[in-house]
Amino acid sequence: MLWDALTLQLGYNATLVxxxxxxxxxxxxxxxxxxxxxxxxxxSDAISHATLPGVCIAFMVMVALGGDGRxxxxxxxxxxxSAWVGLLCINGLTRRTRLAEDAAIGAVLSVFFGFxxxxxxxxxxxxxxxxxxLEGFLLGSTAGMLFADALIIAVGGAATVLLVMILxxxxxxxxxxAEYAAATGVPVHRVDLAMMGLxxxxxVIGLKIVGLILIVALLIIPPVTxxxxxxxxDRVVLxxxxxxxxxxxxxxxxxxxxxNLPTGPIIVLISFxxxxxxxxxxxxxxxxxxxxxxxxxxxxxxxxxxxxxxxQGQEVYEPYTRRLLRRAGLMRADGVATEAGRARAAKALxxxxxxxxxxxxxxxxxxxxxxxxxxxxxxxLTRDQIDEIDRRIGPPHEVRA
Amino acid sequence: MVxxxxxxxxxxxDPSVQASPLAIRGLTVSYNQKPAVFSVDMTVQxxxxxxxxxxxxxxxxxxxxxxxxxVRPVSGQVTVFGRPLEKQRAxxxxxxxxxxxxxxxxxxxxxxxxxxxxxxxxxxxxVRMRHIAKAMDCLNRVGMHxxxxxxxxxxxxxxxxxxxxxxxxxxxxxxYLLDEPFAGVxxxxxxxxxxxxxxxxxxxxxxVAVHHDLATVTDYFDHVFLINTRKLAAGPVDExxxxxxxxxxxxxRLATAQIDQIAGALG
Numbered sequence: 301m302l303w304d305a306l307t308l309q310l311g312y313n314a315t316l317v318x319x320x321x322x323x324x325x326x327x328x329x330x331x332x333x334x335x336x337x338x339x340x341x342x343x344s345d346a347i348s349h350a351t352l353p354g355v356c357i358a359f360m361v362m363v364a365l366g367g368d369g370r371x372x373x374x375x376x377x378x379x380x381x382s383a384w385v386g387l388l389c390i391n392g393l394t395r396r397t398r399l400a401e402d403a404a405i406g407a408v409l410s411v412f413f414g415f416x417x418x419x420x421x422x423x424x425x426x427x428x429x430x431x432x433x434l435e436g437f438l439l440g441s442t443a444g445m446l447f448a449d450a451l452i453i454a455v456g457g458a459a460t461v462l463l464v465m466i467l468x469x470x471x472x473x474x475x476x477x478a479e480y481a482a483a484t485g486v487p488v489h490r491v492d493l494a495m496m497g498l499x500x501x502x503x504v505i506g507l508k509i510v511g512l513i514l515i516v517a518l519l520i521i522p523p524v525t526x527x528x529x530x531x532x533x534d535r536v537v538l539x540x541x542x543x544x545x546x547x548x549x550x551x552x553x554x555x556x557x558x559x560n561l562p563t564g565p566i567i568v569l570i571s572f573x574x575x576x577x578x579x580x581x582x583x584x585x586x587x588x589x590x591x592x593x594x595x596x597x598x599x600x601x602x603x604x605x606x607x608x609x610x611x612q613g614q615e616v617y618e619p620y621t622r623r624l625l626r627r628a629g630l631m632r633a634d635g636v637a638t639e640a641g642r643a644r645a646a647k648a649l650x651x652x653x654x655x656x657x658x659x660x661x662x663x664x665x666x667x668x669x670x671x672x673x674x675x676x677x678x679x680x681l682t683r684d685q686i687d688e689i690d691r692r693i694g695p696p697h698e699v700r701a
Numbered sequence: 702m703v704x705x706x707x708x709x710x711x712x713x714x715d716p717s718v719q720a721s722p723l724a725i726r727g728l729t730v731s732y733n734q735k736p737a738v739f740s741v742d743m744t745v746q747x748x749x750x751x752x753x754x755x756x757x758x759x760x761x762x763x764x765x766x767x768x769x770x771x772v773r774p775v776s777g778q779v780t781v782f783g784r785p786l787e788k789q790r791a792x793x794x795x796x797x798x799x800x801x802x803x804x805x806x807x808x809x810x811x812x813x814x815x816x817x818x819x820x821x822x823x824x825x826x827x828v829r830m831r832h833i834a835k836a837m838d839c840l841n842r843v844g845m846h847x848x849x850x851x852x853x854x855x856x857x858x859x860x861x862x863x864x865x866x867x868x869x870x871x872x873x874x875x876x877y878l879l880d881e882p883f884a885g886v887x888x889x890x891x892x893x894x895x896x897x898x899x900x901x902x903x904x905x906x907x908x909v910a911v912h913h914d915l916a917t918v919t920d921y922f923d924h925v926f927l928i929n930t931r932k933l934a935a936g937p938v939d940e941x942x943x944x945x946x947x948x949x950x951x952x953x954r955l956a957t958a959q960i961d962q963i964a965g966a967l968g
Contacts, residue, residue, distance in 0.1 A: 337806065398733075466824055473816055477802045483769040484820060484872070485790035531852040533807045662889050666847035669857065 305553035314556035317442045320453040321509050321548035321567060325518060327457035328502045329544025330464055332519030333526065333537045334495050337475040342402065343390065343496060344519045346409040348503045348512045350386025351379035352416025355437050355507070356423060363426075370433055372449055376504050379437075379512075383500045386412050391493070440511035440564030442552075449508055456505035460498055461541075471495055472533050509548075510564035517568040518544055525575040528582035547571035599624060600674045604648060606630075610637045611645035651677050654689050720783070722747055722876040722907040723768060728777030730760070730767045737763040741777070741932045745876075745909055745924075750902050752912040752922040754942075756951050759929040761911040762798070762880050769795055769878060781876065791820055794874035796865045798881055804854045810864050811849040814839055817871030839867040842900075844893050859890030866894060877901060879910040883917075895921055918942055 308315045335341055358378025363369040386408050393404035420434060433441070464471075470491045473481040482488045499519060506515040526539035551567030580588050606621040607630070616622055616635060625631035630641030637645060654677050659668040667680045677686060725743040729736055738760040745751055753761045766772045768779055770786050781789035794817070814836040815828060822828065840846045843863040848856065853864065862882060869877060877898070883891050898908050898921075909926075912918060918925060918938065925942045927934040927950040934946035 339803070469819060469822070469824060472808075473819060476806050476808060476813075476816070477797065479766070479771050479797050479801055480795055480816070480868075482771045483790075483793065483795035483797075483878075485787070486819075527807060531807050532809060532812070536807050662892075665844065665889060669848075669860070 302554065302557040305557040306550075310556050313443075313445060314552070316445050316447060316450045317509065317556065317563060318549055318552040320442075320445065320450040321552040321563065322545045323454050323457040323548070324502070324506050324509055325522070325544035325546070325548025325551075325567070325571075326541045327460045327544075328506060328515070328518035329522035329526070329540035329542070330461055330537055331498050331502045332544070333523040333533075333540045334464070334468075334471045334475060335499055336520060336523035336527075337472070337533065337536075338492070338495065339475075340401070341520045341523075342405050343387075344499050344503065345516045346390055346405045346412075347383045347387055347496065347500050348515045349409045349416075350412040351383045351503060351507065351512050352413055352437070353419055354378040354380065354382025355434060356416055356419030357382070359423060359434060360419075360426075372452060372508070375437075376452070376507065379507060380500060380504045382412065383503060384497075387493075387496050387500065436511070437507045438511050438513055439562060440507070440509045440514070442509055442555075442563040445508065453505050453508070456501060460501045460505075463494075464498055464537075467491065467494055467498075468534075468537070509552075510567055514564050514568050517571060518547070521568075521571045521575050522547065525571075525578045528578040528585045531584075543574050544571070547574060597674075603628065603630075604674055607641070607645045607648040608652065610641060611649035650693075653693050654686065657689050657692060720747060721745055721780075722782055723878075723909065724780045724783075725764075725768060726778045726780075728764070728767055728779070729775045730763050730772055730777075731775050736775075736930060738767065738774075738928070739930050741928065743768075743926060743932065743935065745907060748902065748905055748907055749924045750898060750908045750910075750922045751924040751926055752910055752918050753926045753928060754912055754915070754918065754950065755928040755933075759950075761928060764928060765795075765878050765880055765909070765911055769793065791872075792875045794869035794872040794877050796862075796869045796877070796879040796882055798884070799858060799862050799865065804856075804861065806853065808853055809849070810840065810845065810851050810853055810856070811836055813853060813864050814867045814871050817868040820872070836867075836871055839870040840864075842870060842897055843867045844889075857887065859886035862886050863890055863893060866897060870897070875906055877906060877908045879908070881911050881913060883912065883914060915947070 304310050305314060305318070308318055332341070332344065335344055355375050355378055358375050358381075359369040361378075362371055362374050367374075389408045390401070390404045393399045393407070394401045399407075423434060433444075470481065470486050471494075473484075473486055474488050474491045478488050481491075502519065503512065503515050506518065510518060522540040522544035523536065525543045526536045529539055530536050547567055547570045551570040552563055554570065555561040555563040555566040578586065580586055583589055602618070602621040602624050606616045606618075606625045609616050610625075610631070616625065616631070622631065622635070625641065626633065629638060630644055631637055655668075655671055658664045658677070658681070659671055661668075664681075664685075670680050681689075721744045723743065723745040725741060728738055728741045728743075730738045737758075741760075741764065743764070753764060755761050763772060767774045767777070768786075770779070779786045781793060786793075811833070815822075815832060817839070818832055818835065822832065837846055837849060840849055843866050845860060845863050845867060848860065848864075853861065856864065866879075866882065869879075879898075882894055882898075886894070898910070901908055910922075912922070919942065923938055924936065925934070925938055926932070927941065927946050929950050929952075933950045934941040934943075
């Protein structure tokens with residue numbers, strides 16, 4: 301069943317949902333990265349909650365005008381409008397009052413959402429009958445997704461990604477160093493508004509699939525996931541898009557593979573699974589790598605300190621150091637250095653002296669920056685450079701047993 | 702242009718304003734109705750190296766930020782090479798304080814320097830070999846070319862400061878504004894930075910830096926601008942950097958002994 305879902309063989313609706321969710325995930329991941337790097341991720345939460353009153357008002361207006369209240373483009377236009385008003389409220393509160401942004405976000409989010417819920421109740425008592433479906437925008441509802449709905453997501457997502465690509469340079473500059481960006485003439489405030497506008501666009505096109513409460517997960521979790529894998533902004537953007545797209549695709553497939561599995565929440569859970577995997581397994585920033593790195597570092601520190609003690613004829617007391625040295629065949633059980641241990645100790649002491657000169661010499665600055673007390677000097681300097689340093693140190697001296 | 706300047710209240714006929722790389726008239730900047738800079742005039746000499754000096758909280762950085770249009774003044778005009786700031790952005794380079802950015806940001810040293818070329822690149826321009834070559838050349842000038850591929854968080858404080866300077870160099874500006882470039886940097890960095898600044902002066906560029914170390918003012922700079930919310934003195938170092946002006950600027954905050962010592966060093 302899951303396999304059929306993954307290969308898009310579960311029928312027309314499931315295929316539409318899977319394609320739509322993939323595109324939405326990609327657009328959200330790419331756009332969300334800039335918000336994350338600008339350290340304003342939570343603004344997306346306020347924007348998404350602020351869509352609800354717009355959806356309801358659009359519904360009421362369309363019904364009042366005698367149209368179909370559930371016309372999707374109409375509802376999305378309404379949601380975009382009220383999200384924009386919410387965004388301007390946050391901006392105004394932050395810029396013109398002494399409220400901090402988190403407080404402004406909290407105020408706008410709850411007030412707009414509360415107002416939206418009131419409107420939902422009003423619509424239910426209006427007796428229009430066909431109001432059913434508006435609640436679907438809270439957590440997404442993919443059951444009755446139409447080709448036209450998928451088309452809106454595809455076109456909207458593509459347009460958003462295109463605009464992000466056009467604005468990526470100023471957005472990154474503002475995210476990294478807003479003052480410098482302003483000094484070079486980048487209109488920081490307008491770039492920020494454009495970024496929020498793009499986030500709003502993603503939110504609006506995501507209402508149908510994941511809903512307004514959970515869209516924030518697709519905007520924030522993929523960038524955080526991607527950050528584990530790269531130190532370069534352009535790659536983080538791309539990886540985040542891929543992580544979001546993958547979560548959308550897998551989530552849609554999983555939810556289609558069994559009855560009564562909600563699409564939006566499953567997408568969010570898959571997205572979280574990708575995050576958890578990255579948190580654990582990422583090579584440089586992952587938790588596992590950090591633990592292993594620390595253990596290896598600790599071993600090297602102990603061995604190095606032990607060798608330097610041996611080189612200076614001191615006793616090695618610490619049990620862990622003794623164990624490591626013995627296991628490496630550098631020290632006998634009675635605490636006396638072996639042949640190999642003496643050679644390594646002499647080398648360690650000599651390297652210490654070499655590093656001392658390197659670090660005092662400005663021409664070796666790049667090499668000196670790599671000094672950590674452990675690194676073998678051969679990995680940093682060429683043979684010739686080391687010979688030159690050795691000439692300045694003088695002849696080596698033996699370590700006595 | 703003349704019209705614009707006239708509208709902003711700057712007399713276009715004033716030769717000091719016309720010729721000056723940076724002319725500020727009647728500048729007041731306040732945070733929450735407390736002026737950080739009050740009614741300050743400043744005329745920077747073409748080709749000079751000017752130190753902005755004053756105690757903590759005297760408005761030194763604010764003055765610089767207002768000159769760059771980063772903070773909005775309550776009143777006052779800024780002209781750059783005789784024209785309004787907005788028209789002269791390409792001729793100004795800014796080196797902000799190192800503490801102003803998040804150094805865990807996912808970007809490499811070379812990417813930061815390439816930001817200095819953003820005006821040249823525009824929105825969609827591709828980064829080409831000649832841009833990379835130029836960025837590498839700027840890194841070379843501050844002695845950081847070996848670090849081009851490092852993530853910026855892996856650098857020491859002094860190295861980060863030099864990368865910021867390289868980014869400003871990439872702009873090929875005529876006026877360089879630096880906010881505490883020597884704050885908390887190692888000796889090697891201080892030497893590298895001052896060498897670059899002096900080479901800029903040699904090339905006819907103008908350098909203005911917020912500076913906190915009174916002991917090195919005479920070695921590094923030829924002009925000073927003393928500020929403590931108000932302007933207290935300005936001019937060539939040997940005229941404006943004296944025991945009296947320092948006392949006026951720092952008040953009781955600078956021990957008399959310290960002032961005497963500096964005045965003694967000045968001869």
